[in-house]
Structures are given as structure tokens and as C-alpha cells.
Amino acid sequence: MVERGRLRYTPAGIEVLDLxxxxxxxxxVGTQAQHIELDLQGVAFAEMACKLQYVEAGQTLRLAGxxxxxxxxxxxxxxxxxxWIEEPEHGLFQENRS
Structure with a gap:
């Protein structure tokens, strides 16, 4: 899930979004299953920041970085x-990854 801050700009004018x-x-791991839960700070720059600024708080996404x-x-x-990994079954962001 995501909770985002406000879109801001670096001194060079690049968009930054803290999440x-x-x-x-x-x-x-082998035959054992381990459930992992954690909170993590995230940051997106430029085009990715512009795309993620419209995500609603609590929305489930699949992200890489x-x-x-x-x-x-x-x-x-x-x-x-x-x-932002495409997941068409959820109707989320569609991106041409070719």
C-alpha cells in the first residue's frame, strides 16, 4: 500500500515524490514459508514521480527499484x-514495456 507526500522539485527542477x-x-526458503511485513520509505523522480502523484493512499501497487x-x-x-509494474487484472497503470 502507498501513502504519498506532495510532489516537490529539486534545485535543478526535477520532480520528486516521497512515499x-x-x-x-x-x-x-526451502520448504519453509515466511510471512514478511514492513514499512519502507520510497522516493520517485522525474516521470515516475509525476505518474505516482495520482495514486490514492492505500492503493496496492507492484513497484520495482x-x-x-x-x-x-x-x-x-x-x-x-x-x-510501476503493469497489472492489467487490477486495472492499474498501463505501460508499454517493450
Whole structure:
């Protein structure tokens, strides 16, 4: 689920959107299933920030990206969102990924 902040701009004029993400999944390690739940800070830049600014709080999305430090030198991580994965059965964002 997603909770988003306001769209803002870097000093260079690039769009930035800060988000709070809630993740829940079941991961399988060998024959064991482990349920994972966590909250994570996220950030999106440029075109991705513009797309995600219209997501409603609490909406379920499938996102991809990479982990990065929250600030330079910080050990706290956030997810830099680079992709909103298409899920046509949910009627979510449609993107040509060819």
C-alpha cells in the first residue's frame, strides 16, 4: 500500500515524490514459508514521480527499484522507485514495456 507526500522539485527542477510504502508477502526458503511485513520509505523522480502523484493512499501497487541510503552516509534505506509494474487484472497503470 502507498501513502504519498506532495510532489516537490529539486534545485535543478526535477520532480520528486516521497512515499511511505507498506509491504506484505510470503517468501519461501526451502520448504519453509515466511510471512514478511514492513514499512519502507520510497522516493520517485522525474516521470515516475509525476505518474505516482495520482495514486490514492492505500492503493496496492507492484513497484520495482533499488535500495539507496536515505541521506549521504546514512545507514537507513529507502526504495528508489524506477518501475510501476503493469497489472492489467487490477486495472492499474498501463505501460508499454517493450
Amino acid at each position: 511511505r510504502l507498506t509491504h506484505a508477502s510470503t517468501q519461501h 533499488f535500495l539507496m541510503p536515505n541521506r549521504r552516509g546514512s545507514r537507513t534505506l529507502k526504495l528508489n522507485i524506477t518501475e
